[in-house]
Every structure is written in C-alpha cells, then in structure tokens.
Amino acid sequence: MTTVAIIYHSGYGHTAVLADKVAEGVRDAGQTPVLLKIESAAQDFGPLIEEATKADAIVFGAPTYMGDVSGVFKVFADATAGVFFTGAWKDKLAAGFTNSHSFAGDKGHALESLTILAAQHGMNWVNLGLAPPGVTAAERGPDTLNRVGSFLGVAGQSDNVSPELSPPAGDRETARLLGERVAKAAVRWTVGAHAAAELGKAA
Numbered sequence: 001m002t003t004v005a006i007i008y009h010s011g012y013g014h015t016a017v018l019a020d021k022v023a024e025g026v027r028d029a030g031q032t033p034v035l036l037k038i039e040s041a042a043q044d045f046g047p048l049i050e051e052a053t054k055a056d057a058i059v060f061g062a063p064t065y066m067g068d069v070s071g072v073f074k075v076f077a078d079a080t081a082g083v084f085f086t087g088a089w090k091d092k093l094a095a096g097f098t099n100s101h102s103f104a105g106d107k108g109h110a111l112e113s114l115t116i117l118a119a120q121h122g123m124n125w126v127n128l129g130l131a132p133p134g135v136t137a138a139e140r141g142p143d144t145l146n147r148v149g150s151f152l153g154v155a156g157q158s159d160n161v162s163p164e165l166s167p168p169a170g171d172r173e174t175a176r177l178l179g180e181r182v183a184k185a186a187v188r189w190t191v192g193a194h195a196a197a198e199l200g201k202a203a
Helices: 014-028 046-054 071-079 081-086 107-120 169-202
Strands: 003-009 032-038 057-065 093-100 154-157
Touching: 003 014, 003 046, 003 071, 003 169, 014 032, 014 057, 014 093, 014 154, 014 169, 032 046, 032 071, 046 081, 057 071, 057 107, 057 169, 071 081, 071 107, 093 107, 093 169, 107 154, 154 169
Parallel strands: 003 032, 003 057, 057 093, 093 154
Antiparallel strands: none
16 A cells, blocks of 8 residues: 655644645545654654655645744754655655645745755655636635645645634645545556566566
C-alpha cells in the first residue's frame, strides 16, 4: 500500500483541520496517510523526517503568517538540510496546503515557499487540479470548492472562531480532494517506478 506523509504546523488548530481532511482523502483513495504534526521550533525533527523519508509522497502544510509560512514550519524546513545532502526525498511526490484569516493574505507566496522546498529536494509537485469556481464573488459561499481560486495547492481561509467552525466545508472538501489526488498519483508513480526497474533488469 502507498503511504502519504502529511507534515504540518498549525498555530491555532485551523490548519490541522485541513491536515486531517488531506489524510481522509488519502484513506478514501485506499492508501495510508501518516500525520506528522510539527509542535514547536525547539522539538527534535528527526522522527518526523525519518517517517517522511519512508513515505511515497509528502504533503506539506503550514499557516500563512505575515505573507509566508509560519516561522515554526520554516525552522522545520531548514532542519531538512540533512535530507537535502543525502537526496533521500529526491523524486518523491509532494503537494501542499496553507490557511490564513484573510481571503488573500498572500497565501500564494506561502504555497510557493512549500513548492520551492520540494523543488530543492528534487521532488515532483502535484498541483491542486481544481479549476477556480465559475461563479461570481457573491456566489462563493462556504461550500464552494477552491473558493479562493488557487492552483498550486489548497488555500484555506478561516475566521477567528473555533476550528470546529472554520475553515468552512468547501475548504475542507478541497483539502480532502487534494489528499485523494496525491494518493492516486503516488500509486501511479510507484507502480511506474517498479515497472521501470523491471525493464531495466530485462535490458
């Protein structure tokens, strides 16, 4: 079975909601999610990195603070330098999600940071694969999929209320669909890798 690691930081619980929905999507695709929560900048990231290295794909998640990923997530990203030097994540699939209070909030910049992190590791990015909603701004309700209109990954929006109430249903379902998409892509990717290895042996 294909394994998808979901490495995320959540300051107030809203980004964690999206992480859980990504994991749900992985399970819906018949594959195994591994949720890896970044608790603080002072923790030992070794166990998280070790678990992620075992996975077939990695989904990165972080809230958008001041127009970029949270500082705690950035400390984790810097800690993956050891993986960079060994190339252990090279050719894995990657994807990402973020969340902020405002509708824009430069979430695109945060997703770009996650994309660049993956690129530096030689990973292959899986985009959201959902077109922006073909409705007017007034019609973009809480149940609308990809209501912010992101392409790189999930861009969730949460009000300053309990994570039980926000982000809304549309953002949660968008995250679930990303998890499903990544899991299905990882299955194709790993099957193709095995087939290529067998072809190499035959040659």
